[in-house]
Amino acid sequence: MSEQKELFLKESEKIAFDLKHRATIKFNMSKYDAAVDRAVKRYSNLDLAKARASYIKTLAITNLHDNLLQFEKNITANGASVVWAENTDQAIEAVKKIMIENNSKTVVKSKSMTTEEIDLNDHLAEIGVESLETDLGEYIVQLAGEKPYHIVTPCMHKSRQDISRLFTEKFNTPEDSAPEYLTAWVREKLRAKFTTADVGITGANFLVADVGGIALTENEGNALMSVSFPRIHIVIAGIEKIIPRMQDLGLMWPILAAHGTGQQISVYNTLITGPKKEGESDGPEKMIVILLDNKRSELYANDDQFEVLKCIRCGACLNACPIYRNVGGYTYDATYSGPIGSVITPFFKGLKEYNHLSSACSVCGKCTEVCPVKIPLHHMLLINRRDAVRAGYGGFTWNKGMKAFEYAFSKRSRLDLMGGKTKNTFALFGTKALGEQKQIPKLADQSFSKQWTSNK
Ligand code: SF4
DSSP states (O other): OOHHHHHHHHHHHHHHTOHHHHHHHHHHHHHHHHHHHHHHHTOTTHHHHHHHHHHHHHHHHHTHHHHHHHHHHHHHHTTOEEEEESSHHHHHHHHHHHHHHTTOOEEEEOOOHHHHHTTHHHHHHHTTOEEEEOSHHHHHHHHTTOOOSSSSOTTTTOOHHHHHHHHHHHHOOOTTOOHHHHHHHHHHHHHHHHHHOSEEEEOOSEEETTTTEEEEEESSSHHHHHHHSSSEEEEEEEGGGEESOGGGHHHHHHHHHHHHTSOSSOSEEEEEOSSOOTTOOSSOSEEEEEEEOTTHHHHHTOTTTGGGGGOOOOOHHHHHOHHHHHHOSGGGOSSSOHHHHHHHHHHHHOHHHHTHHHHSOOOOOHHHHHOTTOOOHHHHHHHHHHHHHHTTTTOHHHHHHHHHHHHHHTOHHHHHTSOHHHHHHHHHHHHHHHOTTOOOOOOOSSOHHHHHHHHO
Protein backbone atom coordinates (compact mmCIF):
# COMPACT_ATOMS: atom_id res chain seq x y z
CA MET A 1 0.00 0.00 0.00
CA SER A 2 1.40 3.44 -0.93
CA GLU A 3 2.28 5.85 1.87
CA GLN A 4 -0.33 8.30 0.51
CA LYS A 5 -3.07 5.67 0.56
CA GLU A 6 -2.24 4.68 4.11
CA LEU A 7 -2.44 8.32 5.15
CA PHE A 8 -5.72 8.80 3.30
CA LEU A 9 -7.33 5.83 5.06
CA LYS A 10 -6.12 6.99 8.44
CA GLU A 11 -7.19 10.61 7.99
CA SER A 12 -10.56 9.83 6.40
CA GLU A 13 -11.49 7.54 9.27
CA LYS A 14 -10.53 10.25 11.76
CA ILE A 15 -12.37 13.09 9.99
CA ALA A 16 -15.50 11.13 9.13
CA PHE A 17 -16.09 10.58 12.86
CA ASP A 18 -15.15 14.09 13.96
CA LEU A 19 -18.54 15.48 15.02
CA LYS A 20 -17.41 19.13 15.13
CA HIS A 21 -16.05 18.94 11.59
CA ARG A 22 -19.23 17.23 10.47
CA ALA A 23 -21.43 19.93 12.02
CA THR A 24 -19.40 22.80 10.47
CA ILE A 25 -19.41 21.27 7.00
CA LYS A 26 -23.09 20.42 7.26
CA PHE A 27 -23.93 24.01 8.20
CA ASN A 28 -21.75 25.63 5.51
CA MET A 29 -22.82 23.17 2.81
CA SER A 30 -26.50 23.71 3.62
CA LYS A 31 -26.07 27.44 2.90
CA TYR A 32 -24.32 26.61 -0.38
CA ASP A 33 -26.98 24.05 -1.37
CA ALA A 34 -29.81 26.54 -0.79
CA ALA A 35 -28.07 29.33 -2.73
CA VAL A 36 -27.20 27.10 -5.70
CA ASP A 37 -30.71 25.71 -5.77
CA ARG A 38 -32.06 29.26 -6.13
CA ALA A 39 -29.40 30.23 -8.68
CA VAL A 40 -29.91 27.32 -11.07
CA LYS A 41 -33.68 27.74 -10.95
CA ARG A 42 -33.18 31.13 -12.64
CA TYR A 43 -32.24 29.29 -15.84
CA SER A 44 -35.27 28.53 -17.98
CA ASN A 45 -33.31 25.64 -19.52
CA LEU A 46 -30.34 24.76 -17.33
CA ASP A 47 -29.43 21.69 -19.32
CA LEU A 48 -29.17 23.72 -22.51
CA ALA A 49 -26.98 26.31 -20.76
CA LYS A 50 -24.71 23.51 -19.52
CA ALA A 51 -24.57 21.96 -22.98
CA ARG A 52 -23.52 25.33 -24.43
CA ALA A 53 -20.89 25.88 -21.74
CA SER A 54 -19.58 22.40 -22.42
CA TYR A 55 -19.47 23.14 -26.15
CA ILE A 56 -17.54 26.39 -25.61
CA LYS A 57 -14.95 24.64 -23.47
CA THR A 58 -14.76 21.72 -25.91
CA LEU A 59 -14.04 24.18 -28.74
CA ALA A 60 -11.45 25.87 -26.58
CA ILE A 61 -9.67 22.64 -25.71
CA THR A 62 -9.80 20.92 -29.08
CA ASN A 63 -8.20 24.02 -30.62
CA LEU A 64 -5.97 24.61 -27.61
CA HIS A 65 -2.82 25.32 -29.60
CA ASP A 66 -4.40 27.92 -31.92
CA ASN A 67 -6.40 29.57 -29.14
CA LEU A 68 -3.33 29.98 -26.94
CA LEU A 69 -1.28 31.44 -29.76
CA GLN A 70 -4.08 33.86 -30.59
CA PHE A 71 -4.25 34.86 -26.92
CA GLU A 72 -0.49 35.44 -26.83
CA LYS A 73 -0.51 37.48 -30.04
CA ASN A 74 -3.34 39.74 -28.86
CA ILE A 75 -2.16 40.36 -25.31
CA THR A 76 1.44 41.03 -26.35
CA ALA A 77 0.17 43.50 -28.98
CA ASN A 78 -1.34 45.38 -26.03
CA GLY A 79 1.95 45.58 -24.17
CA ALA A 80 1.93 42.50 -21.89
CA SER A 81 4.51 39.74 -22.11
CA VAL A 82 3.88 36.00 -22.02
CA VAL A 83 6.03 33.30 -20.42
CA TRP A 84 5.40 29.63 -21.26
CA ALA A 85 6.14 27.48 -18.22
CA GLU A 86 6.39 23.75 -18.81
CA ASN A 87 6.38 22.93 -15.10
CA THR A 88 6.40 24.32 -11.56
CA ASP A 89 10.15 25.01 -11.60
CA GLN A 90 9.94 27.14 -14.73
CA ALA A 91 6.94 29.10 -13.40
CA ILE A 92 8.66 29.75 -10.06
CA GLU A 93 11.90 30.71 -11.77
CA ALA A 94 10.01 33.23 -13.95
CA VAL A 95 8.30 34.84 -10.94
CA LYS A 96 11.51 35.01 -8.93
CA LYS A 97 13.32 36.57 -11.89
CA ILE A 98 10.69 39.31 -12.17
CA MET A 99 10.86 39.98 -8.42
CA ILE A 100 14.66 40.18 -8.37
CA GLU A 101 15.04 42.21 -11.58
CA ASN A 102 12.53 44.79 -10.34
CA ASN A 103 13.85 44.81 -6.78
CA SER A 104 10.36 43.85 -5.56
CA LYS A 105 9.85 42.68 -1.99
CA THR A 106 6.10 42.63 -1.40
CA VAL A 107 3.24 40.89 -3.16
CA VAL A 108 -0.53 41.16 -2.80
CA LYS A 109 -2.18 38.08 -4.18
CA SER A 110 -5.75 37.26 -5.12
CA LYS A 111 -7.21 33.77 -4.86
CA SER A 112 -5.71 31.35 -7.36
CA MET A 113 -5.57 27.56 -7.15
CA THR A 114 -2.89 27.52 -9.87
CA THR A 115 -0.55 29.39 -7.53
CA GLU A 116 -1.42 26.86 -4.80
CA GLU A 117 -0.52 24.10 -7.25
CA ILE A 118 3.03 25.47 -7.54
CA ASP A 119 3.33 26.45 -3.83
CA LEU A 120 4.07 30.00 -4.88
CA ASN A 121 4.02 31.63 -1.43
CA ASP A 122 6.54 29.16 0.01
CA HIS A 123 8.88 29.73 -2.94
CA LEU A 124 8.58 33.52 -2.63
CA ALA A 125 9.40 33.30 1.06
CA GLU A 126 12.69 31.60 0.08
CA ILE A 127 13.85 34.86 -1.54
CA GLY A 128 12.54 37.03 1.28
CA VAL A 129 9.34 38.16 -0.46
CA GLU A 130 6.22 38.64 1.63
CA SER A 131 3.19 37.35 -0.29
CA LEU A 132 -0.10 38.29 1.27
CA GLU A 133 -3.38 36.56 0.42
CA THR A 134 -6.09 39.19 0.00
CA ASP A 135 -9.21 37.07 -0.54
CA LEU A 136 -10.82 36.87 2.91
CA GLY A 137 -11.05 33.07 2.98
CA GLU A 138 -7.47 32.72 1.75
CA TYR A 139 -6.34 35.37 4.23
CA ILE A 140 -7.86 33.31 7.06
CA VAL A 141 -6.20 30.04 6.04
CA GLN A 142 -2.88 31.81 5.50
CA LEU A 143 -3.20 33.28 8.99
CA ALA A 144 -3.89 29.81 10.38
CA GLY A 145 -0.85 28.41 8.54
CA GLU A 146 -3.08 26.12 6.49
CA LYS A 147 -3.75 25.39 2.83
CA PRO A 148 -7.18 25.99 1.22
CA TYR A 149 -9.67 23.35 2.31
CA HIS A 150 -11.84 23.79 -0.79
CA ILE A 151 -11.09 25.17 -4.26
CA VAL A 152 -13.76 27.91 -4.03
CA THR A 153 -14.37 28.37 -0.30
CA PRO A 154 -10.94 27.96 1.29
CA CYS A 155 -12.06 28.07 4.95
CA MET A 156 -15.31 26.12 4.69
CA HIS A 157 -14.09 23.89 7.53
CA LYS A 158 -14.04 26.78 10.00
CA SER A 159 -17.03 28.06 11.95
CA ARG A 160 -17.44 31.76 12.72
CA GLN A 161 -16.33 30.98 16.29
CA ASP A 162 -13.14 29.30 14.99
CA ILE A 163 -12.36 32.39 12.90
CA SER A 164 -13.06 34.81 15.70
CA ARG A 165 -10.78 32.81 18.03
CA LEU A 166 -8.02 32.83 15.41
CA PHE A 167 -8.17 36.64 15.09
CA THR A 168 -8.14 37.08 18.87
CA GLU A 169 -5.11 34.83 19.10
CA LYS A 170 -3.21 36.58 16.28
CA PHE A 171 -4.34 40.20 16.60
CA ASN A 172 -5.96 40.46 19.98
CA THR A 173 -9.33 41.43 18.48
CA PRO A 174 -12.31 41.24 20.90
CA GLU A 175 -13.42 37.69 21.69
CA ASP A 176 -16.41 36.36 19.76
CA SER A 177 -16.30 39.24 17.25
CA ALA A 178 -19.05 39.31 14.63
CA PRO A 179 -18.09 38.44 11.02
CA GLU A 180 -18.96 42.04 9.97
CA TYR A 181 -16.49 43.43 12.51
CA LEU A 182 -13.70 41.11 11.39
CA THR A 183 -14.37 41.79 7.71
CA ALA A 184 -14.10 45.54 8.27
CA TRP A 185 -10.96 44.98 10.33
CA VAL A 186 -9.30 42.98 7.53
CA ARG A 187 -10.42 45.50 4.90
CA GLU A 188 -8.71 48.30 6.81
CA LYS A 189 -5.52 46.29 7.18
CA LEU A 190 -5.43 45.22 3.53
CA ARG A 191 -5.97 48.71 2.10
CA ALA A 192 -2.52 49.74 3.31
CA LYS A 193 -0.98 46.61 1.78
CA PHE A 194 -2.62 47.12 -1.61
CA THR A 195 -1.35 50.67 -1.94
CA THR A 196 2.23 49.86 -1.00
CA ALA A 197 2.84 46.41 -2.57
CA ASP A 198 5.39 46.14 -5.36
CA VAL A 199 3.64 43.36 -7.27
CA GLY A 200 0.08 42.07 -7.65
CA ILE A 201 -0.36 38.38 -8.51
CA THR A 202 -3.63 36.95 -9.79
CA GLY A 203 -4.82 33.83 -11.51
CA ALA A 204 -7.32 33.90 -14.37
CA ASN A 205 -10.79 32.44 -14.40
CA PHE A 206 -10.62 32.56 -18.17
CA LEU A 207 -8.02 33.51 -20.78
CA VAL A 208 -9.93 35.11 -23.64
CA ALA A 209 -8.26 34.36 -26.99
CA ASP A 210 -9.91 36.82 -29.39
CA VAL A 211 -9.12 39.93 -27.32
CA GLY A 212 -6.07 38.67 -25.43
CA GLY A 213 -7.78 39.23 -22.08
CA ILE A 214 -7.61 37.94 -18.52
CA ALA A 215 -11.14 37.45 -17.16
CA LEU A 216 -11.41 37.66 -13.38
CA THR A 217 -14.57 37.07 -11.39
CA GLU A 218 -14.74 37.71 -7.64
CA ASN A 219 -16.87 39.10 -4.81
CA GLU A 220 -14.55 41.22 -2.72
CA GLY A 221 -12.80 43.49 -5.21
CA ASN A 222 -9.45 42.31 -3.91
CA ALA A 223 -8.30 40.98 -7.30
CA LEU A 224 -9.11 44.32 -8.87
CA MET A 225 -7.18 46.12 -6.10
CA SER A 226 -4.23 43.72 -6.56
CA VAL A 227 -4.11 44.73 -10.21
CA SER A 228 -4.81 48.46 -9.85
CA PHE A 229 -2.21 49.65 -7.34
CA PRO A 230 1.06 47.71 -7.73
CA ARG A 231 3.49 48.64 -10.49
CA ILE A 232 3.70 45.07 -11.79
CA HIS A 233 0.92 42.56 -12.43
CA ILE A 234 1.81 38.87 -12.77
CA VAL A 235 -0.85 36.43 -13.95
CA ILE A 236 -0.34 32.71 -13.41
CA ALA A 237 -2.85 30.55 -15.27
CA GLY A 238 -3.15 26.96 -16.44
CA ILE A 239 -3.31 26.65 -20.23
CA GLU A 240 -6.75 25.02 -19.99
CA LYS A 241 -8.30 28.31 -18.85
CA ILE A 242 -8.61 29.44 -22.46
CA ILE A 243 -11.94 30.30 -24.08
CA PRO A 244 -12.22 31.40 -27.69
CA ARG A 245 -14.27 34.61 -27.60
CA MET A 246 -15.11 37.51 -25.33
CA GLN A 247 -18.81 36.94 -25.98
CA ASP A 248 -18.48 33.48 -24.36
CA LEU A 249 -18.14 35.27 -21.01
CA GLY A 250 -21.85 36.11 -21.27
CA LEU A 251 -22.54 32.48 -20.44
CA MET A 252 -19.38 31.39 -18.65
CA TRP A 253 -19.30 34.07 -15.93
CA PRO A 254 -22.90 33.52 -14.73
CA ILE A 255 -22.77 29.72 -14.97
CA LEU A 256 -19.56 29.70 -12.92
CA ALA A 257 -21.13 31.97 -10.29
CA ALA A 258 -24.34 29.93 -10.13
CA HIS A 259 -22.46 26.67 -9.52
CA GLY A 260 -19.60 28.09 -7.48
CA THR A 261 -21.38 30.28 -4.95
CA GLY A 262 -25.05 30.26 -5.92
CA GLN A 263 -25.04 33.81 -7.30
CA GLN A 264 -26.63 35.06 -10.48
CA ILE A 265 -23.24 36.59 -11.25
CA SER A 266 -20.27 37.50 -9.03
CA VAL A 267 -20.00 41.07 -7.80
CA TYR A 268 -16.86 42.14 -9.69
CA ASN A 269 -16.15 40.91 -13.21
CA THR A 270 -13.06 42.31 -14.87
CA LEU A 271 -11.42 41.83 -18.25
CA ILE A 272 -7.80 42.96 -18.38
CA THR A 273 -6.19 43.25 -21.81
CA GLY A 274 -2.77 44.64 -20.96
CA PRO A 275 -0.84 47.04 -18.74
CA LYS A 276 -1.59 50.75 -18.30
CA LYS A 277 -1.38 52.74 -21.51
CA GLU A 278 -0.15 56.28 -21.94
CA GLY A 279 -2.62 58.76 -20.49
CA GLU A 280 -4.39 56.14 -18.31
CA SER A 281 -4.51 56.91 -14.61
CA ASP A 282 -4.41 53.46 -13.01
CA GLY A 283 -3.20 49.94 -13.64
CA PRO A 284 0.25 48.34 -13.65
CA GLU A 285 3.16 49.54 -15.75
CA LYS A 286 4.16 45.96 -16.54
CA MET A 287 2.01 42.88 -17.03
CA ILE A 288 3.42 39.37 -17.38
CA VAL A 289 1.25 36.33 -18.06
CA ILE A 290 2.74 32.95 -17.10
CA LEU A 291 1.00 30.12 -18.94
CA LEU A 292 1.46 26.93 -16.97
CA ASP A 293 1.44 23.46 -18.50
CA ASN A 294 2.48 21.27 -15.55
CA LYS A 295 1.35 17.98 -17.17
CA ARG A 296 -1.81 19.45 -18.70
CA SER A 297 -0.34 18.46 -22.09
CA GLU A 298 -0.27 14.86 -20.88
CA LEU A 299 -3.96 15.12 -20.05
CA TYR A 300 -4.56 16.74 -23.43
CA ALA A 301 -2.90 13.80 -25.17
CA ASN A 302 -5.03 11.28 -23.29
CA ASP A 303 -7.97 10.35 -25.52
CA ASP A 304 -10.00 8.98 -22.62
CA GLN A 305 -9.58 11.90 -20.26
CA PHE A 306 -8.70 15.12 -22.11
CA GLU A 307 -12.24 16.32 -21.38
CA VAL A 308 -11.34 17.12 -17.76
CA LEU A 309 -9.46 20.14 -19.14
CA LYS A 310 -12.91 21.70 -19.61
CA CYS A 311 -13.14 22.19 -15.82
CA ILE A 312 -13.89 25.78 -14.79
CA ARG A 313 -13.07 25.10 -11.09
CA CYS A 314 -16.55 25.92 -9.81
CA GLY A 315 -16.29 23.41 -6.96
CA ALA A 316 -19.82 22.04 -7.50
CA CYS A 317 -18.61 18.44 -7.77
CA LEU A 318 -16.84 18.72 -4.40
CA ASN A 319 -19.98 19.97 -2.70
CA ALA A 320 -22.12 17.26 -4.27
CA CYS A 321 -19.76 14.41 -3.41
CA PRO A 322 -20.80 12.27 -0.43
CA ILE A 323 -17.18 11.26 0.10
CA TYR A 324 -15.89 14.85 0.17
CA ARG A 325 -18.67 15.84 2.55
CA ASN A 326 -17.55 13.11 4.93
CA VAL A 327 -13.77 13.05 4.69
CA GLY A 328 -13.21 16.77 3.99
CA GLY A 329 -10.74 18.61 1.80
CA TYR A 330 -7.43 18.00 3.57
CA THR A 331 -7.67 14.21 3.51
CA TYR A 332 -6.95 14.22 -0.24
CA ASP A 333 -3.46 15.64 0.41
CA ALA A 334 -3.68 17.48 -2.93
CA THR A 335 -4.29 21.00 -4.25
CA TYR A 336 -7.46 19.88 -6.02
CA SER A 337 -9.76 17.73 -3.92
CA GLY A 338 -13.16 16.09 -4.43
CA PRO A 339 -14.09 14.32 -7.68
CA ILE A 340 -12.16 16.62 -10.03
CA GLY A 341 -9.13 16.36 -7.75
CA SER A 342 -9.38 12.58 -7.69
CA VAL A 343 -9.34 12.54 -11.49
CA ILE A 344 -6.47 14.97 -12.10
CA THR A 345 -4.21 14.48 -9.06
CA PRO A 346 -2.89 11.13 -10.35
CA PHE A 347 -1.78 13.03 -13.49
CA PHE A 348 -0.14 15.80 -11.50
CA LYS A 349 1.37 13.76 -8.67
CA GLY A 350 1.56 10.18 -9.96
CA LEU A 351 -0.96 7.40 -10.63
CA LYS A 352 1.02 4.96 -8.52
CA GLU A 353 0.82 7.16 -5.42
CA TYR A 354 -2.66 8.67 -5.90
CA ASN A 355 -4.82 6.07 -7.69
CA HIS A 356 -6.55 5.31 -4.36
CA LEU A 357 -8.41 8.66 -4.66
CA SER A 358 -10.36 7.22 -7.59
CA SER A 359 -11.43 4.30 -5.44
CA ALA A 360 -12.74 6.64 -2.74
CA CYS A 361 -15.94 6.94 -4.75
CA SER A 362 -19.29 5.20 -4.59
CA VAL A 363 -19.88 5.91 -8.32
CA CYS A 364 -23.17 7.60 -7.44
CA GLY A 365 -22.69 9.97 -10.39
CA LYS A 366 -23.79 13.11 -8.52
CA CYS A 367 -20.57 14.93 -9.57
CA THR A 368 -21.33 14.31 -13.22
CA GLU A 369 -24.93 15.45 -12.71
CA VAL A 370 -23.96 18.83 -11.21
CA CYS A 371 -20.98 19.70 -13.43
CA PRO A 372 -21.81 22.86 -15.44
CA VAL A 373 -19.55 21.80 -18.32
CA LYS A 374 -20.79 18.22 -18.40
CA ILE A 375 -17.58 16.39 -17.57
CA PRO A 376 -18.42 12.70 -16.99
CA LEU A 377 -16.45 12.68 -13.76
CA HIS A 378 -17.53 9.33 -12.34
CA HIS A 379 -16.64 7.70 -15.64
CA MET A 380 -13.18 9.36 -15.47
CA LEU A 381 -12.70 7.92 -12.00
CA LEU A 382 -13.43 4.45 -13.35
CA ILE A 383 -10.85 5.01 -16.11
CA ASN A 384 -8.27 5.88 -13.45
CA ARG A 385 -9.11 2.66 -11.62
CA ARG A 386 -8.75 0.70 -14.86
CA ASP A 387 -5.40 2.32 -15.65
CA ALA A 388 -4.13 1.64 -12.14
CA VAL A 389 -5.01 -2.05 -12.46
CA ARG A 390 -3.43 -2.21 -15.92
CA ALA A 391 -0.28 -0.64 -14.56
CA GLY A 392 -0.23 -3.24 -11.77
CA TYR A 393 -0.68 -0.75 -8.92
CA GLY A 394 -3.38 -2.76 -7.17
CA GLY A 395 -0.86 -4.75 -5.15
CA PHE A 396 -0.32 -8.51 -5.13
CA THR A 397 -3.18 -9.47 -2.78
CA TRP A 398 -5.70 -7.18 -4.47
CA ASN A 399 -4.79 -8.37 -8.00
CA LYS A 400 -4.90 -12.05 -7.06
CA GLY A 401 -8.07 -11.53 -5.02
CA MET A 402 -9.79 -9.86 -7.97
CA LYS A 403 -8.76 -12.67 -10.29
CA ALA A 404 -10.24 -15.20 -7.85
CA PHE A 405 -13.40 -13.08 -7.53
CA GLU A 406 -13.76 -12.92 -11.32
CA TYR A 407 -13.24 -16.68 -11.62
CA ALA A 408 -15.77 -17.55 -8.92
CA PHE A 409 -18.47 -15.03 -9.84
CA SER A 410 -18.40 -15.54 -13.60
CA LYS A 411 -20.29 -18.90 -13.28
CA ARG A 412 -23.19 -19.71 -10.99
CA SER A 413 -22.19 -23.37 -10.71
CA ARG A 414 -18.74 -22.37 -9.38
CA LEU A 415 -20.30 -20.28 -6.65
CA ASP A 416 -22.63 -23.12 -5.72
CA LEU A 417 -19.69 -25.44 -5.17
CA MET A 418 -19.11 -23.60 -1.87
CA GLY A 419 -21.44 -23.83 1.07
CA GLY A 420 -22.46 -20.89 3.27
CA LYS A 421 -19.70 -21.58 5.80
CA THR A 422 -16.91 -21.36 3.22
CA LYS A 423 -18.43 -18.22 1.67
CA ASN A 424 -18.67 -16.56 5.08
CA THR A 425 -15.02 -17.33 5.74
CA PHE A 426 -14.03 -15.61 2.48
CA ALA A 427 -16.33 -12.69 3.29
CA LEU A 428 -14.20 -12.04 6.40
CA PHE A 429 -11.42 -10.81 4.07
CA GLY A 430 -13.91 -8.30 2.70
CA THR A 431 -14.72 -7.04 6.21
CA LYS A 432 -11.03 -6.38 6.77
CA ALA A 433 -10.70 -4.46 3.52
CA LEU A 434 -13.82 -2.36 4.06
CA GLY A 435 -13.00 -1.34 7.62
CA GLU A 436 -14.36 -2.07 11.07
CA GLN A 437 -17.46 0.10 10.59
CA LYS A 438 -18.77 -2.06 7.76
CA GLN A 439 -20.64 -5.26 8.45
CA ILE A 440 -20.98 -7.83 5.74
CA PRO A 441 -24.27 -9.73 5.96
CA LYS A 442 -24.14 -13.47 6.70
CA LEU A 443 -24.65 -15.63 3.65
CA ALA A 444 -27.21 -18.45 3.73
CA ASP A 445 -26.06 -22.07 3.77
CA GLN A 446 -27.48 -22.60 0.32
CA SER A 447 -27.81 -20.15 -2.57
CA PHE A 448 -31.28 -19.00 -3.61
CA SER A 449 -31.21 -21.12 -6.79
CA LYS A 450 -30.29 -24.26 -4.81
CA GLN A 451 -33.03 -23.60 -2.26
CA TRP A 452 -35.52 -23.04 -5.10
CA THR A 453 -34.59 -26.33 -6.78
CA SER A 454 -34.68 -28.37 -3.56
CA ASN A 455 -38.01 -26.82 -2.49
CA LYS A 456 -39.50 -27.92 -5.80
S1 SF4 B 1 -15.32 19.21 -12.74
FE1 SF4 B 1 -17.18 20.37 -13.23
S2 SF4 B 1 -18.25 20.52 -11.24
FE2 SF4 B 1 -16.11 19.94 -10.76
S3 SF4 B 1 -15.04 21.85 -10.39
FE3 SF4 B 1 -14.77 21.37 -12.57
S4 SF4 B 1 -16.44 22.42 -13.62
FE4 SF4 B 1 -16.98 22.37 -11.46
